[in-house]
Amino acid sequence: MNDNRPIGVFDSGVGGLTVAKEIKRLLPHENIIYFGDTKHLPYGEKSKEAITKFTTEITDFLVKQDCKAIVVACNSATSNSIDEIKQAANGTLVIDVISPVAKKVAYELHQKIGVIATKATVNSNAYKKFIRKYNRHIQVIQLATPLLVPIIEEGFRNTPVSKHALESYLSNKKLEDIDTLILGCTHYPLIEKEVQSIFQGRVKVVNSALIVVNELIHELEKSNLLGNTKNPTYHFYLSDYTENFAKTAKLFFGKSILLEEKQL
Amino acid sequence: MNDNRPIGVFDSGVGGLTVAKEIKRLLPHENIIYFGDTKHLPYGEKSKEAITKFTTEITDFLVKQDCKAIVVACNSATSNSIDEIKQAANGTLVIDVISPVAKKVAYELHQKIGVIATKATVNSNAYKKFIRKYNRHIQVIQLATPLLVPIIEEGFRNTPVSKHALESYLSNKKLEDIDTLILGCTHYPLIEKEVQSIFQGRVKVVNSALIVVNELIHELEKSNLLGNTKNPTYHFYLSDYTENFAKTAKLFFGKSILLEEKQL
Structure with a gap:
C-alpha cells in the first residue's frame, strides 16, 4: 500500500527550503506542498502569540489540503508553538526541526x-x-x-x-x-x-536538515505512509508573493514548480 | 488659537523613530502618537498590496485617535501607498518622507x-x-x-x-x-x-528626517494647527509588542513613555 497524499512543509520564508530540498532528494517519490508565510516573515523577531496564530492557521490549511504529514521547517515556529501546531494538526503526523x-x-x-x-x-x-x-x-x-x-x-x-x-x-x-x-x-x-x-x-x-528528514522517513515507514508517485508535484503557496521567494524556490526546485499567492 | 490634538507618526518598526525624535526636538509642545507595525515588519520586502492594507488600517486608527496630522515615517509605505493613505486620512493633513x-x-x-x-x-x-x-x-x-x-x-x-x-x-x-x-x-x-x-x-x-519635520512645521503653521502643550505625552502603539522596540523607543524618548500593544 502506498500513500500518495502530499507532505506539507512550512516556514516563514525561504529558510525551510533547505529542509524541503532534503525531502525531495531523499524521498523523490513524494508530492510536496510548501507554505511560505512571506507576509509575516521573519518569525524570529515576532512574539509567541503572533507566531502561534500564524502557524496554527497554516497547519489548518495544510490539513485541509489532505497532507499525510506536516514538517514544521522553522525553528522559531517549533520552539514557540509546537504544542498548538500539533493540536491544530488534529492527528496528522507532525515532524518538527528541533x-x-x-x-x-x-x-x-x-x-x-x-x-x-x-x-x-x-x-x-x-x-x-x-x-x-x-x-x-x-x-x-x-x-x-x-x-x-x-x-x-x-x-x-x-x-x-x-x-x-x-x-x-x-x-x-x-x-x-x-x-x-x-x-x-x-x-x-x-x-x-x-x-x-x-x-x-x-x-x-x-x-x-538531514537529521529531520531521516526522522520523517522513519515515521512515514512506521505508519505505512510512504508514497510512490512517479512524477511528483511541488506546489508552493505564499502569503505574499515576492520575486525573491520565487527566485530562491526555483533555484532549489527547478523551474517546473507551481507557485501561487494564498491568503489565510 | 492652539491645537493640542496629537501628531500621528507611523512606521513598520523603529526606523520612524528618527523622524519622531526630530519632531520632539523641534516641536517640543506637541503630543505624539506613534504606531509601530512590528507585527508586519519589515515593509521593505513586502508587496504593494500588503503594504497598502497595513498602512491604510493604521491611518484609519490614527484618524480615530483624533490626530491633527499624520506623518508617514516610512519610505516603503510612502512609495507604495501614499495615495491610498491620503484617501484613508479623509482630509487630515498627511506628510510623507519623500x-x-x-x-x-x-x-x-x-x-x-x-x-x-x-x-x-x-x-x-x-x-x-x-x-x-x-x-x-x-x-x-x-x-x-x-x-x-x-x-x-x-x-x-x-x-x-x-x-x-x-x-x-x-x-x-x-x-x-x-x-x-x-x-x-x-x-x-x-x-x-x-x-x-x-x-x-x-x-x-x-x-x-530634518527636511521632513521642517515641512511638517511649515504645514502646521499654515493651517494654524500648532500646539502649546506644556507636558506633552508620547504614546506608542505596537501591533506586536517586542522588547527590542521598547528598548529603542525608550532610548530615543526617555523612560516616561506609554507603550501598549494594539491589534488593528
Missing part, C-alpha cells in the same frame, strides 16, 4: 553544546529544554544570531560581511569550550562551510 | 542624485518619479540596500560588518559620479557618519 536533533545529540558524547538561532528560538529556550529532556547532564548554551538570516537572504554569503558577522558572533565568550555547534535555524545550512572554517575542525557543526 | 526631500533636492544644483533604500522603495521608483516631477533634467539612480536595516536593528553599526556592507553597496557601478546621496530610509540617519566617511566629502549626503 526534537530529532535534540534526541540525536543527547545520546552522543557531548559535554557542552552551543546553539545559534534567531531571537525567538533562543528566547523560547527550546533547544535546552528538548536536549535536557533526553540527557540532563549536557550543558546547552544558546546564542541569538539575528543578522545571519538577512545576510543569507540578501546574498552576502562568502563575503567579508558574513565573515565578520560570524567571527563576531562565534567569538562570544558564551561559546568558549563548546564541542558541538547546532545550526538552529533552517537558513544556516547555507553558511555551514563558513562556520566550519572559523572553527577549523575544533567543533562539530550539526546541520539539522 | 515629497519634501524630492522638492528640496530638485531645486538645488544637482546633476546626478543617488538614492539608497529598501527593495520596496526602489521597486516603486518613487524617488525618481517625485524628483523628476519638479526637475526633469536630474538623473536619479536608485539602489536597494536591504541589509542595512537589519545591520542597524541588530547593533552592528560602526563595526567591520557595517563598513564592508556599505563599501560593497556604495562601490556599485551605478553610483559612480553621483554628486548627492539621499538616505532613502528612516533607519539610515543612524549610519550617516559611516556613509560620509566612505565618500570623504566627495558626495553630499542628504538625511531626510
Whole structure:
C-alpha cells in the first residue's frame, strides 16, 4: 500500500527550503506542498502569540489540503508553538526541526553544546529544554544570531560581511569550550562551510536538515505512509508573493514548480 | 488659537523613530502618537498590496485617535501607498518622507542624485518619479540596500560588518559620479557618519528626517494647527509588542513613555 497524499512543509520564508530540498532528494517519490508565510516573515523577531496564530492557521490549511504529514521547517515556529501546531494538526503526523536533533545529540558524547538561532528560538529556550529532556547532564548554551538570516537572504554569503558577522558572533565568550555547534535555524545550512572554517575542525557543526528528514522517513515507514508517485508535484503557496521567494524556490526546485499567492 | 490634538507618526518598526525624535526636538509642545507595525515588519520586502492594507488600517486608527496630522515615517509605505493613505486620512493633513526631500533636492544644483533604500522603495521608483516631477533634467539612480536595516536593528553599526556592507553597496557601478546621496530610509540617519566617511566629502549626503519635520512645521503653521502643550505625552502603539522596540523607543524618548500593544 502506498500513500500518495502530499507532505506539507512550512516556514516563514525561504529558510525551510533547505529542509524541503532534503525531502525531495531523499524521498523523490513524494508530492510536496510548501507554505511560505512571506507576509509575516521573519518569525524570529515576532512574539509567541503572533507566531502561534500564524502557524496554527497554516497547519489548518495544510490539513485541509489532505497532507499525510506536516514538517514544521522553522525553528522559531517549533520552539514557540509546537504544542498548538500539533493540536491544530488534529492527528496528522507532525515532524518538527528541533526534537530529532535534540534526541540525536543527547545520546552522543557531548559535554557542552552551543546553539545559534534567531531571537525567538533562543528566547523560547527550546533547544535546552528538548536536549535536557533526553540527557540532563549536557550543558546547552544558546546564542541569538539575528543578522545571519538577512545576510543569507540578501546574498552576502562568502563575503567579508558574513565573515565578520560570524567571527563576531562565534567569538562570544558564551561559546568558549563548546564541542558541538547546532545550526538552529533552517537558513544556516547555507553558511555551514563558513562556520566550519572559523572553527577549523575544533567543533562539530550539526546541520539539522538531514537529521529531520531521516526522522520523517522513519515515521512515514512506521505508519505505512510512504508514497510512490512517479512524477511528483511541488506546489508552493505564499502569503505574499515576492520575486525573491520565487527566485530562491526555483533555484532549489527547478523551474517546473507551481507557485501561487494564498491568503489565510 | 492652539491645537493640542496629537501628531500621528507611523512606521513598520523603529526606523520612524528618527523622524519622531526630530519632531520632539523641534516641536517640543506637541503630543505624539506613534504606531509601530512590528507585527508586519519589515515593509521593505513586502508587496504593494500588503503594504497598502497595513498602512491604510493604521491611518484609519490614527484618524480615530483624533490626530491633527499624520506623518508617514516610512519610505516603503510612502512609495507604495501614499495615495491610498491620503484617501484613508479623509482630509487630515498627511506628510510623507519623500515629497519634501524630492522638492528640496530638485531645486538645488544637482546633476546626478543617488538614492539608497529598501527593495520596496526602489521597486516603486518613487524617488525618481517625485524628483523628476519638479526637475526633469536630474538623473536619479536608485539602489536597494536591504541589509542595512537589519545591520542597524541588530547593533552592528560602526563595526567591520557595517563598513564592508556599505563599501560593497556604495562601490556599485551605478553610483559612480553621483554628486548627492539621499538616505532613502528612516533607519539610515543612524549610519550617516559611516556613509560620509566612505565618500570623504566627495558626495553630499542628504538625511531626510530634518527636511521632513521642517515641512511638517511649515504645514502646521499654515493651517494654524500648532500646539502649546506644556507636558506633552508620547504614546506608542505596537501591533506586536517586542522588547527590542521598547528598548529603542525608550532610548530615543526617555523612560516616561506609554507603550501598549494594539491589534488593528
